[in-house]
Amino acid sequence: MTSEKTVLITGTSSGIGLAAALGAARAGWTVIATMRDTGKAGVLLRAADENGVADRVQVKRLDVVDPESVTACLQEVIAEHGRLDALVNNAGAAGVGTIEQSSLDDVRATMEVNFFGVVTTTRAALPHLRASGGRIITVSSVGGVVGQPFNEAYCAAKFAVEGFMESLAPVAATVGVGVTVVEPGAVASEFVANLGLDIPALLAEAGPYAPALQAYLSRTQDSFANAQSPAEAAAPIIAALTDERPPFRIQTSPWAREFSATKLADLDGSAVQDLTRAWVR
Structure with a gap:
C-alpha cells in the first residue's frame, strides 16, 4: 500500500489517455493506466521509461463495457495501493454516419462505450473516491456541447455524458468528490484513425x-x-488533477472555447444550426 495519490485512467493505449498517464506520472501521481487490450501497452511503457516515470505507471486491463472487468480492476487497485484519489474517464470510440444508414446496433454500441462505460466506471469508483475526497475527470468533447453532422450517435453519447456529470457534480460535492468535464476539439491522435474509414x-x-x-x-x-497534439489536450486533465478547485467544465484550446461558447450563448439554437449547416453544403 502507498500514501501517494493514485489515479486510474481509462483508455491509455494511445492519444489523450496515453498523454494523460505520462503527465500525471510526471506530476507525482501513481498512475493505474488501463486499457481493454494490455497487449497494446508497449508504446505507453516505452514512453514512461523514456520520461523517467516507469516506476509510477502500472498497466491494468479494464474494459469499460464489462462491469465485471471494472470491478475486478478497482478491487486490485485498492488491494495493492489502499486508495483511489482520482478517476479519469477517457476511453471512448468515434463513429461517423447518419441514422438512416446506421443500424440500431451501431448506435447502441456507440452509446455503450461512450456513455454507459463512463457511468459504469464512475459508479464503481465512487465509494473509493468518497473515502479519499477524490475527483472524477471525464473527457467529453466539443461534440458533447454542439451537435455535429454525421455524428448523431457519438454526439448523443457525449451530450449524455455532459448531462450525467453536470447532474452528478453537486451531489458528489456533498460527499467531498469533485467532478470536472474536459472538452477537446480536434486532436491529432489514433482516435479518428482507429475508425478505419473507407471514404470511397x-x-x-x-x-x-x-x-x-x-x-x-x-x-x-x-x-x-x-x-x-494529445499532450496539449491532456494538459487540462493534469491541471484538473492538481488544482485545488478546478472548474466543472474545461475546454482544451481557444478554438474549443469559442466553438462551445456558440452553443452556450445560443438560446434558440439558430447560431449552432447556421454554423453546422455550412459544414454540409
Missing part, C-alpha cells in the same frame, strides 16, 4: 446523403490538419 465506400453507400457527407469529410480533414 462510405460515399458510395451514402445515397442521397453523399454530397453532404463529402462536404463534411472535407471540412473535417481540414480541421484535423490543424489539430492539437
Whole structure:
C-alpha cells in the first residue's frame, strides 16, 4: 500500500489517455493506466521509461463495457495501493454516419462505450473516491456541447455524458468528490484513425446523403490538419488533477472555447444550426 495519490485512467493505449498517464506520472501521481487490450501497452511503457516515470505507471486491463472487468480492476487497485484519489474517464470510440444508414446496433454500441462505460466506471469508483475526497475527470468533447453532422450517435453519447456529470457534480460535492468535464476539439491522435474509414465506400453507400457527407469529410480533414497534439489536450486533465478547485467544465484550446461558447450563448439554437449547416453544403 502507498500514501501517494493514485489515479486510474481509462483508455491509455494511445492519444489523450496515453498523454494523460505520462503527465500525471510526471506530476507525482501513481498512475493505474488501463486499457481493454494490455497487449497494446508497449508504446505507453516505452514512453514512461523514456520520461523517467516507469516506476509510477502500472498497466491494468479494464474494459469499460464489462462491469465485471471494472470491478475486478478497482478491487486490485485498492488491494495493492489502499486508495483511489482520482478517476479519469477517457476511453471512448468515434463513429461517423447518419441514422438512416446506421443500424440500431451501431448506435447502441456507440452509446455503450461512450456513455454507459463512463457511468459504469464512475459508479464503481465512487465509494473509493468518497473515502479519499477524490475527483472524477471525464473527457467529453466539443461534440458533447454542439451537435455535429454525421455524428448523431457519438454526439448523443457525449451530450449524455455532459448531462450525467453536470447532474452528478453537486451531489458528489456533498460527499467531498469533485467532478470536472474536459472538452477537446480536434486532436491529432489514433482516435479518428482507429475508425478505419473507407471514404470511397462510405460515399458510395451514402445515397442521397453523399454530397453532404463529402462536404463534411472535407471540412473535417481540414480541421484535423490543424489539430492539437494529445499532450496539449491532456494538459487540462493534469491541471484538473492538481488544482485545488478546478472548474466543472474545461475546454482544451481557444478554438474549443469559442466553438462551445456558440452553443452556450445560443438560446434558440439558430447560431449552432447556421454554423453546422455550412459544414454540409
